[in-house]
Amino acid sequence: MKPAIENLQKALTENLPYCSGTLALDPRNFILFYGKENRARRVDLLHASVKQLNRLERKCDPAPFGRNDQSVLDSTYRKAGKLDVEHFAVGFDADRAGLVEAVRTALFPGSELSKAVRAELYKxxxxxxDGFFKPHTDTPRAEDMFGSLVVIFPTPHEGGELVLRHQGQEWTFNSSEVLSQPDIQAAASVAFVAFFSDVEHEVLPVRAGHRVTVTYNLYYDSSRAGYAPPPVPGLRMLQPTGANLPALSDAFAMLLKDRTMLPDGGILGFGLRHQYPLPTFWSGEPNPLEGLPALLKGTDAALFATCKAHGLNPRLRLIYEAEDSAASDTFVSPVERSVLIPILLDSPTSVDSADDDSDPIQEICEYGGVVMLPRILGQDPPEPLLGPPDRRGKRIQYIRDLSDRWMWAYKPALAQNIKTETVHMVTEITRFNTLRTTMVVYLGNEPAASLMYKYVFLTVAIGPAKAR
Ligand SMILES: O=C(O)CCC(=O)C(=O)O
Ligand SMILES: [Fe+2]
Structure with a gap:
């Protein structure tokens, strides 16, 4: 496969056990009060002097670490100071800042996003x-704890990189480098890393200055289900790459520049990576796709914005897999129960009725549907496009040219009236953003309501190679 396609696909589907980035904040977030007696000290972590940080360091307790369910002090294992939550208060709050939601989006792609989470300030x-923390995993404090969030304040420091390891892979987050980039510094930012509990991590020695962090324990919390605050403006996600706007935009530009990729132009298709609060049952309210761009998260939001930044017109559309059981005899093996013809729709139109004289697929096309001819971008010759079973447990299989054959061989008369659109899929269609509508089917005189499942996905038309 072409590297440009692979690159973009990888960015969009990458599944990391951690995420990292920076978050620009109002200056009051950096104010720290600390102390064990009635009189607390105040330090502004955005402009802290070495003297102030030395004092903070002296007032902290030597940090222990968990070994075999016990908290032990061992300066060959960890050299750091810590304060427990009752001994400090900081203006920053991960939940209020929108960081908990951002981290949730980055760590749980797909339908898992419906898992609600809560962060609890820990230390x-x-x-x-010369401060450091040797490789370890965090001891879960409760059964529903799934990870940790580390927030690094912009106090001057060198070294102190956070190294993460998981299943033979290793990543390094260099907070001092990230935080000292001029634009990040100008915007008063914190850096952050969140990871799952099975990710081993280590803080490399701090060579100069002070590295100040607060840690949160991350928990699943079903009582917060459905809680979905809007995206945070000051957020810059660095990993996963697909949520990082500049990195995704570069990958997209590389694809557009490849003159061998769709030389005459065409339509690209992308599956959505996150789940959104759509009405599960649509019965005639306004088109929920219209408000959806504003709700997009993570890689979906980055992809939409990237398309726009390249002067393109990304469209959120629906795909309906129309069943044509009559065609099954002709085209598929007896194992297949029916042929699914993918139909594109721009709004979740209900189909009032289809009787046994009319062809249901033609009916849907009369309501604005277009038969989709699916391809996988860059696969030459095109391979069968396989999808997972849908929620009814039915096996979904778009055979490469099934809809083409269906169009031109099985229904030649219809083919003249039906519009088609070839879509080159970059990432697989997902089935967790579903709208259901009804279709009343008449079997003879008997009306029967049948459900239509429509999945949201994204298409974008690109021009010919010469013009892009
Ligand atoms: O301060 C850090 O960067 C990490 C701290 C840590 O790993 C822990 O507290 O378990
Ligand atoms: Fe840790």
Whole structure:
């Protein structure tokens, strides 16, 4: 496969056990109060002096770490200071800042996003010169704890990289480098890393300055289900790459530049990666696709914005897999129960009725549907396009040219009236953003309501190679 396609696909489907980035904040988020007696000290972590940070370091307790269910002090294992939650208060709050939601989006792609999460402030840590924390995994504090969130404040420091390891892979997050980029610094930002509990991590020695962090424990919390705050403006996700706007835009530009890729132009298709609060049953309210661009998250939001930034017109559309059982005899093996013809729709139109004289697929096309001829971008010759079973347990299989054959061989008369659209899929269609509508089917005189499942996906038309 062509590297440009692979690159974009990888960015869009990458599944990492961690995420990282920066978040620009109002200056009051950086104010820290700390102390064990009635009189607390105040330090502004955005403009803290070395003297102030030295004092904070002195006032902290030596940080222990968990070994075999016990908390032990061992300076060959961890050299850092810590404060427990009752000994400090900081303006920053991960939930209020929108960071918990951002982290949830980055860690749980797909239908898993419906898992609600909660963050609990755990500790403040300070690593002075030569401070470090050897490789370890965090001890879960409860059964529903699934990960940790580390927030790094912009106090000057060198070294102190957070190294993460999981299933033979390793990633390094260099907070001092990230936070000292001029635009990040100008915007008063914190850096963050969130990871699942089975990710081993390590803080490399701090060579100079002070590295100040607060950690949160992350929990599943079903009582918050359905809670979905809007996206946060100051957020810059670095990993996963697909949620990182500049990185995704580069990958997209590389694809557009490849002159051998759809030289005459065409339509690209993308499956959505996250689940959105759509009405599960649509019965004539306004088109829910119209408000959807504003709700997009993570890689979906980044992809939509990237298309726009390239002067393209991304469209959120529906795909309906119309069943044509009459065609099954002709085209598929007896194992297949029916042929599914993918039909594109721009709004979730209900089909009032289809009787046994009319062809249901033709009926849907009369309501604005277009028969989709699916391809997989870059696969030459095209391979069968396979999808997972849908929620009715039915096996979904778009045979490469099934809809073509259906169009031109089985229904030649219809083919003249039906519009088609060839879509080159970059990532697989997902089936967790579903709208259901009814279709009344008449079998003789007997009306029967049948459900139509429509999945949201994204298409974007690109021009010929010469013009892009
Ligand atoms: O401060 C950090 O960067 C990480 C701290 C940590 O790993 C822990 O507290 O378990
Ligand atoms: Fe840890």
């Amino acid at each position: 403040l840590n300070i690593y002075g010169q």
